[in-house]
Amino acid sequence: MxxxxxxxxxxxxxxxxxxxxxxxxxxxxxxxxxxxxxxxxxxxxxxxxxxxxxxxxxxxxxxxxxxxxxxxxxxxxxxxxxxxxxxxxxxxxxxxxxxxxxxxxxxxxGTLQVNRPQTPVPPFPYREETVSFANDGFTFEGTLVLPVHCDRNTPVVVMVTGSGLQNRDEEMFGHKPFAVIADALARQGIASYRYDDRGYGLEGYQMDAYTTGDFASDAQVALRLMRKRFGKVGVLGHSEGGTIALMMAEQGMPDFIVTLAAMAASGKETLMRQNRASMASLGLSQGILDTCCAVVQQAFEVLAEGKKVEQLSFEGVPAELKLVLESSVKQCDTPYLRYLLNVDVSKSLDKVKCPVLALNGTKDTQVDCASNIQVLESGLINSRHEIKKFEGLNHLFQHCTTGSVLEYQQIEETIAPEVLQAIIGWLKTL
CATH class of the missing domain: 2.40.128 (Lipocalin)
Incomplete structure (x- = not known):
């Protein structure tokens, strides 16, 4: 015992x-x-x-x-x-x-250690100011970067982040792309203003309750704020922010725009391409891939019409994927996604009159390079524009292997130097 x-x-x-x-x-x-x-x-x-x-x-x-x-x-x-x-x-x-x-x-x-060599480190050869504004019941904190000898004639860009709740640096996976861009611009005599997304840092904030239209409204207020201090004000937007830049240009608001991987095709087309690419990466057979995509397409059609997704046919979908699709469809039923599915700036690109610089990466798996460039080239018929594609760059404009979202965090580079050079070179021609 x-x-x-x-x-x-x-x-x-x-x-x-x-x-x-x-x-x-x-x-x-x-x-x-x-x-x-x-x-x-x-x-x-x-x-x-x-x-x-x-x-x-x-x-x-x-x-x-x-x-x-x-x-x-x-x-x-x-x-x-x-x-x-x-x-x-x-x-x-x-x-x-x-x-x-x-x-x-x-x-x-141990934990993972990341290296981000491009992130700006003080002291800086330029001045920064904290500038805030209010819109729709929210207060937005932002950073205005002022290069040496800055005055009213200095061009300024309002920077608009991509989808998801982000701070003014568009920080993700340890990268701070907007801080890197702002630093590069300031060193070449170009001012910039970047701000935290609505609701950033607020407890209980539900971002999916707001839409691309709401975020565009925030950008418009930021642009008007900059007009009080500068004579030439443009918008630089990444991903959804690039789409917002195009929306604002169609309304004749900015003096110029720079789009980085903007969604120029419709929201429905873009989201379908994203979902197909994501599911294809799982190694599914062509038949199962087409069946799953048909389910997603059906759900998008219903959601875009403002209806509830009540019954979907999952015939031919493997049991383990059915659970994933059902969960995904439920998560899609938000004001944000319903609105995004109906966004289609391609229909009004002929209204854009200001200069446009549009950049895309050939390995972008979130916003397809070829199809979106085609939309821009055929639609921007009334503006001076330059459209460039960068070989081997992903959605964040990093040099990459596959373009998969899973690579973003693992790549040390925040943004390819040639992209920064292209932005600066074009802005200096204005």
Whole structure:
């Protein structure tokens, strides 16, 4: 009896030591069809969370168990995934499973360290001012960058971020592209104003309750604010911000615009291309891919009409993908997405009269380069414009391998130098 009791005491002591040895941060990489997807697990005595830096996801709730044989089992219910592995003293080696697919995963102690060499570091050879404005019940904080010898004749660009809740630097995955652009412009005598998105930093803010039209309204107020101090005011927008720049140009508001990977094709077409590219990256057969895309297309048609998606046919869709599609459709039923599906600046590009510089990357998997350039070239018939495509650059204008969103965080470069040179060179011709 005593020996059995002693065995249990020793077992629980061993399990306790095993748990303590695994507390803290553990990092590893999944190899998904040649693309590296880093993961970080945070083990603590009061719980467990997981980060997926390449997807911008932090603090995903998880549950950890230590089995009798020492196996570490982590369940991430929110994404339908599990990890099981054993600690060999230096690493936790095991398997990550999601949607019926298994991937080997080795976790090592520590967190991911990122290097962002282009991020501007003071002291700066220019001046910065904090400038705020109000619109639609929100207060917007922003940074006005003033180059040396700045006066009313200095050109200024209002910078408009892409989709998602972002700060004035358009910060994502540790990158600060708008800070990099503003720094490059100021060093060449061009002023800029960038501001935090509406609701940034507010608790309980629901961004999906607002639309591209609302964000365009914010940009219009920012532009009018700059007109009080500068004689030549333009808009530089990335992604959705580029679409907003085109919307404002169609209304004759800015003196010039620069678009970076702007959605010039319709929202419905753009989102369908995004979804097809995303699902194709899973290695689905052509038949299953077409079936899944048909479901998404049907959902988009209904949502664009302002109706509820009540019944969709999932015939031919694998069970594990059906759950993903059902969840995705539910998440799409928001004012933001309904509005975006109906955005189509291509119909009014002939109204743009101001100079336009439009830049796109050939490896952009979010806003297709070829189709959007074609729309711009055929639509901008009444404006002086320059349209350029950059070989091998992704949606963020980084040199990349595949163009996948999963690469953004892993690339040290924030924005290709040739893109900065193209923007500056064109602005100096105005």
């Amino acid at each position: 005593k020996s059995t009791r002693l065995l249990f005491v020793m077992l629980w002591a061993w399990l306790a030591l095993s748990v303590q040895a695994q507390e803290g941060a553990w990092k590893g990489e999944l190899d998904f069809q040649g693309t590296k997807l880093p993961l970080v697990f945070h083990f603590a005595d009061n719980g467990c969370t997981m980060d997926s830096p390449s997807q911008g996801a932090k603090g995903i709730p998880a549950q950890r168990e230590i089995l009798a044989d020492g196996t570490v089992r982590v369940t991430i219910a929110a994404i339908g995934a599990t990890f099981e592995g054993k600690n060999d003293g230096n690493a936790i080696r095991g398997t990550f499973t999601q949607m019926g697919m298994e991937f080997p995963l080795i976790l090592m102690p």
